[in-house]
Amino acid sequence: MKLDITKGIQRKGYDVAFELVDSWTEDRWNGDAIAYTAPVTLSGTYMLADETVIVRGTARAEITSPCARCLKPAVTIVEAEVEEAFFRDIDGTLEVEEDQYKYSGHMLQLDDAVRSALLLELPSRIFCRADCKGLCSHCGKDLNINECSCQKDLTHRNPFSALASLLNEDEEV
Ligand SMILES: [Zn+2]
Numbered sequence: 001m002k003l004d005i006t007k008g009i010q011r012k013g014y015d016v017a018f019e020l021v022d023s024w025t026e027d028r029w030n031g032d033a034i035a036y037t038a039p040v041t042l043s044g045t046y047m048l049a050d051e052t053v054i055v056r057g058t059a060r061a062e063i064t065s066p067c068a069r070c071l072k073p074a075v076t077i078v079e080a081e082v083e084e085a086f087f088r089d090i091d092g093t094l095e096v097e098e099d100q101y102k103y104s105g106h107m108l109q110l111d112d113a114v115r116s117a118l119l120l121e122l123p124s125r126i127f128c129r130a131d132c133k134g135l136c137s138h139c140g141k142d143l144n145i146n147e148c149s150c151q152k153d154l155t156h157r158n159p160f161s162a163l164a165s166l167l168n169e170d171e172e173v
């Protein structure tokens with residue numbers, strides 16, 4: 001995702017509107033393989049304050065990742081505010097902090113800034129649906145499709161045990 005700042009260089013101090021679309025593929029997040037399953041967009045404005053470029057915009061993406069309960073692909077629409085400064089690196093020797101960005105010429109590479117902002121907005125656990133029943137912890141069957149017999153035994157003993165085990169996952173022995 002690259003931004004051509006030629007217009008802004010010609011009109012320093014003015015906001016210039018832009019809209020970018022890019023196709024990203026796989027990524028890693030929290031140890032999981034995830035994928036961007038729709039084009040990633042960023043729309044906003046940028047401005048040159050002297051030689052530093054201030055970029056402000058809203059990024060949107062559709063991210064598919066494994067459901068935390070059943071591992072089936074779960075789709076999350078993510079929206080994130082991006083506000084970053086890009087420092088001009090004239091001869092390739094500019095030192096910046098790890099979370100700062102630099103550019104040379106008239107192109108900004110926005111991938112890292114947009115990616116960090118989007119991934120920060122992802123919830124820590126993603127489910128394919130709110131009431132996903134997950135996989136049986138004994139036999140590994142997908143309980144959304146079929147109840148397995150281990151589950152039936154539990155339900156037979158106590159109709160609330162399935163719910164109780166969901167609520168007390170940590171205490172379950
Ligand atoms: Zn699920």
Ligand SMILES: [Zn+2]
Binds near residue numbers: 140150151
């Ligand atoms: Zn089972």
